[in-house]
Amino acid sequence: MSSNAVVDKGGSRHGSSLQQARLPRWAPYALVVVSLALGAGIGTALGMDSPFQWGLFAALVFIVASYVLGAVVEGGRQARDRLATSLVWVCFLLAVVPLLSLIWETVDRGRTVLDGYFLGHSMEGVQTILPGGGAYHAIIGTLEQVGLAALIAVPIGLLTAIYLVEYGRGKLAKAVTFFVDVMTGIPSIVAGLFILSFWIIILGFSYSGFAGAMALAILMMPIVVRSTEEMLKLVPDELREASLALGVPKWRTILKVVLPTAIGGITTGVMLAVARVAGESAPIVLLVFGATGINNNPFEGAQSSLPYYIYEQWQLGNEASFNRAWAAALVLIAFVMILNLVARGIARWKAPKSGR
Amino acid sequence: MAKRIDVSGLTAYYGSHKAIEDISMTVEPRSVTAFIGPSGCGKSTFLRTLNRMHEVTPGGRVEGKVMLDDENLYGSGVDPVSVRRTVGMVFQRPNPFPTMSIFENVAAGLKLNGSYKKSELENVVEKSLKGANLWNEVKDRLNKPGAGLSGGQQQRLCIARAIAVEPAVLLMDEPCSALDPISTLAIEDLIGELKERFTIVIVTHNMQQAARVSDRTAFFNLAGVGQPGKLIEIDETERIFSNPSVQATEDYISGRFG
Numbered sequence: 001m002s003s004n005a006v007v008d009k010g011g012s013r014h015g016s017s018l019q020q021a022r023l024p025r026w027a028p029y030a031l032v033v034v035s036l037a038l039g040a041g042i043g044t045a046l047g048m049d050s051p052f053q054w055g056l057f058a059a060l061v062f063i064v065a066s067y068v069l070g071a072v073v074e075g076g077r078q079a080r081d082r083l084a085t086s087l088v089w090v091c092f093l094l095a096v097v098p099l100l101s102l103i104w105e106t107v108d109r110g111r112t113v114l115d116g117y118f119l120g121h122s123m124e125g126v127q128t129i130l131p132g133g134g135a136y137h138a139i140i141g142t143l144e145q146v147g148l149a150a151l152i153a154v155p156i157g158l159l160t161a162i163y164l165v166e167y168g169r170g171k172l173a174k175a176v177t178f179f180v181d182v183m184t185g186i187p188s189i190v191a192g193l194f195i196l197s198f199w200i201i202i203l204g205f206s207y208s209g210f211a212g213a214m215a216l217a218i219l220m221m222p223i224v225v226r227s228t229e230e231m232l233k234l235v236p237d238e239l240r241e242a243s244l245a246l247g248v249p250k251w252r253t254i255l256k257v258v259l260p261t262a263i264g265g266i267t268t269g270v271m272l273a274v275a276r277v278a279g280e281s282a283p284i285v286l287l288v289f290g291a292t293g294i295n296n297n298p299f300e301g302a303q304s305s306l307p308y309y310i311y312e313q314w315q316l317g318n319e320a321s322f323n324r325a326w327a328a329a330l331v332l333i334a335f336v337m338i339l340n341l342v343a344r345g346i347a348r349w350k351a352p353k354s355g356r
Numbered sequence: 357m358a359k360r361i362d363v364s365g366l367t368a369y370y371g372s373h374k375a376i377e378d379i380s381m382t383v384e385p386r387s388v389t390a391f392i393g394p395s396g397c398g399k400s401t402f403l404r405t406l407n408r409m410h411e412v413t414p415g416g417r418v419e420g421k422v423m424l425d426d427e428n429l430y431g432s433g434v435d436p437v438s439v440r441r442t443v444g445m446v447f448q449r450p451n452p453f454p455t456m457s458i459f460e461n462v463a464a465g466l467k468l469n470g471s472y473k474k475s476e477l478e479n480v481v482e483k484s485l486k487g488a489n490l491w492n493e494v495k496d497r498l499n500k501p502g503a504g505l506s507g508g509q510q511q512r513l514c515i516a517r518a519i520a521v522e523p524a525v526l527l528m529d530e531p532c533s534a535l536d537p538i539s540t541l542a543i544e545d546l547i548g549e550l551k552e553r554f555t556i557v558i559v560t561h562n563m564q565q566a567a568r569v570s571d572r573t574a575f576f577n578l579a580g581v582g583q584p585g586k587l588i589e590i591d592e593t594e595r596i597f598s599n600p601s602v603q604a605t606e607d608y609i610s611g612r613f614g
Binding site for chain 1: 409451453467517518521
């Protein structure tokens with residue numbers, strides 16, 4: 001493992017030994033430390049003061065150094081392996097850093113005014129330039145609008161997916177799949193404009209949470225269809241046949257065997273769709289209009305919603321409203337995160353059991 | 357309970373492809389009939405036409421008659437769902453429902469069909485599990501998931517599930533091909549017991565197995581790739597394995613081809 005190592009770069013192509021030189025196990029960690037130091041060094045030398053810029057230099061140094069070190073000590077194949085490994089790690093960090101930074105920033109700024117008062121009061125009669133007020137009306141609005149949207153979109157989406165997987169053959173199924181794909185790409189503002197022209201301008205209804213919910217439902221539906229479809233396709237045909245061979249009608253087979261087997265994945269998909277539309281603001285601006293007071297009735301009158309509230313408070317442009325916007329953002333993120341956790345819990349709880 | 361199957365002039369298609377052609381045979385009640393033959397000769401397809409599972413595959417259709425005692429399975433107005441309640445099926449790979457416990461798996465046929473009494477259910481489950489020689493192994497863990505059993509146990513669970521709905525006929529599509537010799541033996545013993553109550557049809561690739569378990573054996577063959585499979589002959593198992601009347605059968609059984 002020592003004498004022939006450096007000479008025989010291409011592995012053991014000529015020798016009979018299966019052994020070859022390896023970098024010690026601690027080498028990558030040492031390399032991380034060294035490249036961090038070097039990154040900081042280069043950064044300061046070039047007069048940059050952001051740790052993020054130093055980190056980018058360090059990442060670059062790390063990738064190059066692990067390849068070169070691997071090539072010198074271990075040979076070409078191992079070096080390429082090290083290059084790929086370090087690239088994967090660096091990309092992972094690049095993906096995670098913005099997320100963590102975002103969460104950190106939101107928590108840091110949002111917690112200044114986030115308390116029971118903020119969660120329990122609206123902006124009714126609050127002078128926007130002064131501290132105080134809260135997002136209760138916006139939370140109610142978001143819950144009602146998203147809940148209604150889910151109530152519309154989930155049944156339709158589920159049934160569409162069941163049709164596509166269990167019954168759909170030929171041209172109609174192809175057309176449905178095509179339009180679902182098209183719907184996935186509809187910008188939220190377009191969905192909002194559609195409901196605005198159809199529901200409010202043509203049919204003459206007024207602004208309401210329900211109008212917003214319909215636009216959100218349009219955005220949710222293709223996500224529900226797509227994810228449910230994938231989950232239903234994962235259910236093995238053997239289970240369907242086993243049920244049919246017991247003399248169970250097809251609809252009962254779908255209801256009692258196929259859906260329960262896939263329910264974990266379907267719930268996850270639905271929750272992700274809910275999380276996706278909970279952050280929509282464009283249709284809300286168009287259709288729900290925004291309100292400062294509490295309106296518990298989603299079918300009549302203007303409401304607010306968390307994304308809209310954030311936008312509105314940010315527009316006001318003073319310290320107190322900035323704080324309120326950050327706190328509302330924190331509430332929104334927490335809402336989405338809780339939904340995801342619930343979805344994971346349900347998926348784990350309902351997953352087909354294989355253990356003893 | 358056990359019923360006679362009388363097939364005449366049965367031809368099955370997948371779309372435009374003719375899978376089996378002009379098959380006629382009689383399956384005696386309370387006996388085991390084995391189907392043997394090379395892969396692709398249509399044994400499984402023919403088996404699936406006997407409870408209309410063939411139609412589950414898109415494009416699957418059938419010409420001809422399958423009489424179950426005096427009812428034509430393919431007569432007009434016959435509901436495939438009720439056919440499948442009378443003619444049960446066990447598949448090649450054990451396929452217990454993964455979301456259900458052992459108890460629920462056995463009870464599935466009754467529960468999913470909606471007509472059952474709670475008190476009845478426990479009796480049926482116990483009787484079926486005993487009938488499938490599985491009761492002693494699982495009676496203490498009926499609420500555990502069915503997928504946690506070993507392969508052989510899972511297959512016997514599937515047999516228990518199939519006989520729980522009291523079918524007249526039990527079709528088995530290579531029920532032992534995914535199992536080890538010990539589990540195979542258990543299933544073969546079980547088949548010997550079940551034939552007292554049911555008409556049993558079994559597809560197998562294992563000729564020793566056909567010789568061991570069956571009373572009558574049918575040999576299927578196909579003329580070439582893409583040709584439809586045909587029934588070559590059906591006779592007492594002893595005769596098929598000692599003195600078949602067709603040369604191709606003897607060649608196949610003695611291992612000269614296939």
